[in-house]
Amino acid sequence: MKQILVYADSLSWGIIPDTRHRFDFSQRWPGKLEQRLNDEHQPVRVIEDCLNGRRTVLEDPFKPGRNGAAGIQQTIEINTPLALVIIMLGNNDFQSPHTFTAAEAAQGVATLVQNIRQAPIEPGMPIADILILAPPPIIQPKGSIAAKFNGAEHKWVGFNDALQQVAATHNCDFFDTGSVISASLKDGIHLDLEQHQQLALSLQSVVEVILNR
Template sequence: MQQILVYADSLSWGIIPDTRGRLPFEQRWPGVCEIALRNAGQDVRVLENCLNGRRTVWSDPFKDGRDGSEGLAQVMEIHAPLRMVVLMLGNNDFQCTHDNNAWLSAQGTAKLIDIIRQAPIEPGMPVPEILVIAPPAIVRPKGAIAHKFQDAEQRWPGLKEALCEVASGRQCHFMDAGAVTDASRVDGIHLDADQHEKLGLAVADFLQKRL
């Protein structure tokens, strides 16, 4: 069995926009992806390590554990051996508590790639391939999270290109989720249920050609 780790934030955790609810596994995109790959004959397991509010390398001043670089090496040890690690982070780097631009956020993902490749996995176990997914562009945030992401849509532009450059420079796979779906129609940040379906099938198709 090939194991695929999704290391991500609330977009992949499956939060239902403008609520604190969560979509079930088979409806959130990592689950849609696993089911599609299995139906295509792949013996795979998609492991989710998705945390609401996770940044790439910055801390949340109000909630502990949101720096994605902290503990990532141990996550690699826990789940080894892995065939692929999927990174889809960045949106939370643009919360109002940070004055980041797209380049800075992409450098955070670059650090995560380096951590993955340097993790102390057991001798003889493979270093997994990495797929970097750029999240759909933030549109004007609405609803309960609007205050957290004030003006984020003005600082987000360029993230897709910056992540593509990081992925290319570090010989990682790259995918633009924004080419598949827009951000939520409800809150402008997350994914609606039908958007999870579209993204999960697109990621499965991408991985099917590489596994």
């Protein structure tokens, strides 16, 4: 059985838009992806490491532990052997306390890629492939998160292209989720149930290719 680590934020944690509730494992895209792969006789275990508010390399000024670069090498060690690490991060870099551009947030993801590959795993353990996912574009933030994401839809512009360039430069696989899903109209950031399900469906073939090559 191959192991896949999803290193991400609230979009993948499965927060139900404009609430503080969570979709079930079978409903959110990592769980649905695991189910679909296993149903197709591709035995996998999908490990979720998805933290609400996680940035790429920035600190949350109000909550500790949201810097994605802090502890990522230990996360890799803990879960090794890994066949694949999927990263979908960056949206929280555009929260109002930060001034990151799309290019800078993408460089934050590049730092995570480098940290993953330099993790001090046990000798002989495989170095995981890395799949970078561009989250769907932020649309006008609404509801309870509107204030902290004020203006994020403008900062986000070009983030997918910048991530694609990072993936090419660092020899990672890349998938633009905005080509198959969109952010929820309820809050402009997170994913509705149907978006989780569609993302799992769209990623299935992408992940199968990576695992089987």
